[in-house]
Amino acid sequence: MGFINDYKNKLMSAMDAVCLVHPGDWVDYGAFCCAPEYLDAALAMRQDELWNVKVRALAFPGVAAVVKVPAESGRFVYNSWHFSSGERKSHDKGSCHFIPFVYHEGPSHYRQNLHCDVCMVRTAPMDSFGNFNFGIANSFQRAIIENARTVIVEVNENIPRCLGGAEESVHISEVDVVVESDNKPLLTLPDAAVTAVDKAIATRIVHEIEDGSCIQLGIGGMPNAVGKLIARSDLKNLGVHTEMLADSYLEMFEAGKITNSKKAMDRGKMVYAFALGSQRLYDFLDNNPSCASYAVDYTNDLFNIAANDRVVSINNALEVDLYGQVSSESAGFRHITGTGGQFDFAYGAYHSRGGKSFICLSSTARDAEGKLISRIRPVFDPGTVVTLPRSITQYVVTEFGMVSLKGKSTWERAEALISIAHPDFRDDLVREAENMRIWCAANRNDEVLHMVGACA
Ligand SMILES: CC(=O)SCCNC(=O)CCNC(=O)[C@H](O)C(C)(C)COP(=O)(O)OP(=O)(O)OC[C@H]1O[C@@H](n2cnc3c(N)ncnc32)[C@H](O)[C@@H]1OP(=O)(O)O
Ligand SMILES: CCCC(=O)O
Missing domain, CATH: 3.40.1080.20 (Acetyl-CoA hydrolase/transferase C-terminal domain)
Structure with missing residues (x-):
C-alpha cells in the first residue's frame, strides 16, 4: 500500500530529525506519557548548536533532557502547561516555567493564538490505514500538529491503540518525519495508598452519589479512594465522562458499576482525554470499544460536561x-x-x-x-x-x-x-x-x- 512507501520515505534517525529545529524555534512536546523522550534526548545533544529554543510540554514524565541543560546557557527555555513532579522540582530550581490555562481551552490556544515551529509527539506504530494513534494522551496533540511547521512522530510500540471519540490520531499524510524509538516502557503510577482520612472523606462523598450518575474523578490520592469505595458499593449503572482515566475506573468497571447506559452523550462509552496508571490500565484501553478517547475541548467543554445528568465531579x-x-x-x-x-x-x-x-x-x-x-x-x-x-x-x-x-x-x-x-x-x-x-x-x-x- 502507498502508506508503507510514505512511511519509508519519511523515516529518519532521531539525530537527523532534531536537525529540523532551528535557533529561536518554539518546539512542542505534547502531553504526559506521549511526550517524545527519545527525541528530547537527541535535541538536548544539539545544545552547542542551538540557542533560545522554547519548549512547551504538559506533565512530562520525569525531567526532560533539555531541562538538564543549564538554563543560564540560554540554549533551551522550558515551559509546562501542568507540572509533573519532575517539572515541579525543576521549577523549584528555576529551570521550568508555568503556562496558566484552563484545560478545555488548550486546543483553541493552538488553533487561534500560538505559534509552533516543530511538534514532536510519541505515538503508537502506524496502522494499516496510515494512522498513528495518540494512545493514552489524546489531550490536544492534534491541535498542536495542525498548527506546526514541522510534524515529527516518535513511534513507540508500547503505546496502546486508544479508539476515538475524535482527534485520536494523525495520518501519515500530515506527518513530515517518522522516528522509530527505543520503545521505552511507559511511565506507570503505583496504586496510591488510601489513608484513614481519604476513606472518611470518600465515604461522605459516596453517600451523595446516585445510581446512574456520571463520574469524574480528578488527579491525586483522594479521588482515587472514592473510586475504590464506589467499586465496593451498591451503586449501579454509573457513567464516565472524565478528563483523566485512572486505575480506580478500571476497578469500578470490573466490579460492574460502570455501564454508561444512562448517559445522554456517548451512551455506552467511557469518555476520557488521557490515562495515567498501571500497565493493566493501559492494556485495558488497547483497542477497547467501550472507551472513547477525545481531545480536551470535547471532554472538558463546559456544556458537554453538563449535558449528562447527575454528573459528579470529585477533585482534590x-x-x-x-x-x-x-x-x-x-x-x-x-x-x-x-x-x-x-x-x-x-x-x-x-x-x-x-x-x-x-x-x-x-x-x-x-x-x-x-x-x-x-x-x-x-x-x-x-x-x-x-x-x-x-x-x-x-x-x-x-x-x-x-x-x-x-x-x-x-x-x-x-x-x-x-x-x-x-x-x-x-x-x-x-x-x-x-x-x-x-x-x-x-x-x-x-x-x-x-x-x-x-x-x-
Ligand atoms: C483529572 C480530571 O479529570 S480533572 C481535574 C483534576 N485536576 C486538578 O484538580 C488540578 C489540580 N489538582 C492537583 O494537581 C492535585 O489534585 C493536587 C496537587 C491538589 C493533589 O494531588 P496529590 O497527588 O494528592 O498531591 P501530593 O500529596 O502528591 O502532593 C503534591 C505536591 O504538593 C505538595 N503539597 C501537598 N499539599 C500541600 C500543602 N498543603 N501545602 C504545600 N504543599 C503541599 C506536596 O509536598 C507535593 O510536593 P513534592 O512532590 O515536592 O513532595
Ligand atoms: C492537565 C491535566 C491534569 C489535571 O487536570 O489535573
Whole structure:
C-alpha cells in the first residue's frame, strides 16, 4: 500500500530529525506519557548548536533532557502547561516555567493564538490505514500538529491503540518525519495508598452519589479512594465522562458499576482525554470499544460536561480560604501542578441536571518544619493561586464534614467552612473571620462550631 512507501520515505534517525529545529524555534512536546523522550534526548545533544529554543510540554514524565541543560546557557527555555513532579522540582530550581490555562481551552490556544515551529509527539506504530494513534494522551496533540511547521512522530510500540471519540490520531499524510524509538516502557503510577482520612472523606462523598450518575474523578490520592469505595458499593449503572482515566475506573468497571447506559452523550462509552496508571490500565484501553478517547475541548467543554445528568465531579485541593476560594495548584510562590480540568469539571458538573461538584482535602497538613497547619485558611499566602473562584465552589469536604457554599453569604460560608476545619483551629478561624468582617450576630456560637462533623 502507498502508506508503507510514505512511511519509508519519511523515516529518519532521531539525530537527523532534531536537525529540523532551528535557533529561536518554539518546539512542542505534547502531553504526559506521549511526550517524545527519545527525541528530547537527541535535541538536548544539539545544545552547542542551538540557542533560545522554547519548549512547551504538559506533565512530562520525569525531567526532560533539555531541562538538564543549564538554563543560564540560554540554549533551551522550558515551559509546562501542568507540572509533573519532575517539572515541579525543576521549577523549584528555576529551570521550568508555568503556562496558566484552563484545560478545555488548550486546543483553541493552538488553533487561534500560538505559534509552533516543530511538534514532536510519541505515538503508537502506524496502522494499516496510515494512522498513528495518540494512545493514552489524546489531550490536544492534534491541535498542536495542525498548527506546526514541522510534524515529527516518535513511534513507540508500547503505546496502546486508544479508539476515538475524535482527534485520536494523525495520518501519515500530515506527518513530515517518522522516528522509530527505543520503545521505552511507559511511565506507570503505583496504586496510591488510601489513608484513614481519604476513606472518611470518600465515604461522605459516596453517600451523595446516585445510581446512574456520571463520574469524574480528578488527579491525586483522594479521588482515587472514592473510586475504590464506589467499586465496593451498591451503586449501579454509573457513567464516565472524565478528563483523566485512572486505575480506580478500571476497578469500578470490573466490579460492574460502570455501564454508561444512562448517559445522554456517548451512551455506552467511557469518555476520557488521557490515562495515567498501571500497565493493566493501559492494556485495558488497547483497542477497547467501550472507551472513547477525545481531545480536551470535547471532554472538558463546559456544556458537554453538563449535558449528562447527575454528573459528579470529585477533585482534590491544597487549601480553601474562608471566602470559599480553592487553591489546588500552588502553595505561596511554590508552584505545584496546574488548574488542569478542575475549573471545567467544577463548573460543568454543577450545571448538569442533578449534578454535584466536590472539592476534597484533609483538614490539616504539615509545613516544611513539620508543624500541623490548617488547610482551611482565613486567606491565602501571597503567591497562592486561586484555582476555583468562590462563586464556582460547591461542596467542600474534609474528614470532619461536608458543606455546600452555593448561594451562601460570606458569613454563612465562613461558618460552614470553619465547621469542617480541624477542631484545634476553629477558634482562631472564628477570630480571623471577625477581623475579616465575615462573621456576624447570626453566626453560631463557638460551642456549636466545636461539634465535630458539623454539616450544613
Ligand atoms: C483529572 C480530571 O479529570 S480533572 C481535574 C483534576 N485536576 C486538578 O484538580 C488540578 C489540580 N489538582 C492537583 O494537581 C492535585 O489534585 C493536587 C496537587 C491538589 C493533589 O494531588 P496529590 O497527588 O494528592 O498531591 P501530593 O500529596 O502528591 O502532593 C503534591 C505536591 O504538593 C505538595 N503539597 C501537598 N499539599 C500541600 C500543602 N498543603 N501545602 C504545600 N504543599 C503541599 C506536596 O509536598 C507535593 O510536593 P513534592 O512532590 O515536592 O513532595
Ligand atoms: C492537565 C491535566 C491534569 C489535571 O487536570 O489535573
